[in-house]
Amino acid sequence: MMGLEYIFDVTLQHYLLLGMLLFSIGLLVIMVKRNLLIILMGVELMLNGVNVIAVSFGHYTNNVEGQILAFFILTVAAAEAGVGLVIAISIFKEFKSTHISNLTKLKG
Amino acid sequence: MVTGLAQNAFFFFPLAGFIIAMALGVLFSDTPIRALISLIMSMLGIGILFLAKGAVFLGGAQFAVYAGAVMVLFLMVLMLMDVNEVTDKFFKDKASAGKFVKVGSVGIILGLSMGALSLKTYSNAYQNNIGVTEAIKNLAMTLFKRHMFLFELVGVLLFVIAVAAVAVSRSGREEL
Numbered sequence: 001m002m003g004l005e006y007i008f009d010v011t012l013q014h015y016l017l018l019g020m021l022l023f024s025i026g027l028l029v030i031m032v033k034r035n036l037l038i039i040l041m042g043v044e045l046m047l048n049g050v051n052v053i054a055v056s057f058g059h060y061t062n063n064v065e066g067q068i069l070a071f072f073i074l075t076v077a078a079a080e081a082g083v084g085l086v087i088a089i090s091i092f093k094e095f096k097s098t099h100i101s102n103l104t105k106l107k108g
Numbered sequence: 109m110v111t112g113l114a115q116n117a118f119f120f121f122p123l124a125g126f127i128i129a130m131a132l133g134v135l136f137s138d139t140p141i142r143a144l145i146s147l148i149m150s151m152l153g154i155g156i157l158f159l160a161k162g163a164v165f166l167g168g169a170q171f172a173v174y175a176g177a178v179m180v181l182f183l184m185v186l187m188l189m190d191v192n193e194v195t196d197k198f199f200k201d202k203a204s205a206g207k208f209v210k211v212g213s214v215g216i217i218l219g220l221s222m223g224a225l226s227l228k229t230y231s232n233a234y235q236n237n238i239g240v241t242e243a244i245k246n247l248a249m250t251l252f253k254r255h256m257f258l259f260e261l262v263g264v265l266l267f268v269i270a271v272a273a274v275a276v277s278r279s280g281r282e283e284l
Binding site for chain 1: 116134158166
């Protein structure tokens, strides 16, 4: 019964584990996928994992600094998505595809 | 502040499972649009998690900025790029699309019922407790006093990004 109680008592560790899982899945998406748009989605997933961890620590230590950090991460993530999508559109205009092998042809 | 909900195992485990499943959906989906819809679902789940953690403003921002604006931006770019390929693959493959819609609806209904249940249990905590408003006030005070310079810096960053996006998308046009 000790094990069951441990499982059903949701603590900080559970949230940290969730954040780490999200981060890992995002990293896996970046490494496995070959479409530029899906890679950008993987970056968003990683940033969300970090946000979960930041908010959880803020909740745990009972101050708002974690939320402030998550707020700035959210803003920078929106900016990053904008730039990434513009670059993706430029690459698509040039090569008619968003496969990342096209990125090797961008020299000069 | 609504503290009990975040420690509730019957709240946390279904929600965490939903978020992880949808994140894995990004990994294992075969078309970008399915990956995108999975990502939106995952973001909505994370927003609910923020609300339960007492980060009310951040939860709202998560819904509005991430699940709303950024994901619609992704969708627009997706449609701009290969609209025929995306829609053909999504709609001609009837059986798979139907299954996907079913799974999506189940997810939405699950989320809504979960939210309704949690609100039923914790609505008194929201109504009788001024902790939520205090928390938002506290957040605003910290953001606009201690982190004012950082806030302005982020504003400059967003402005530069908007200009850069326009400049990059207009470059390469010979006729202009």
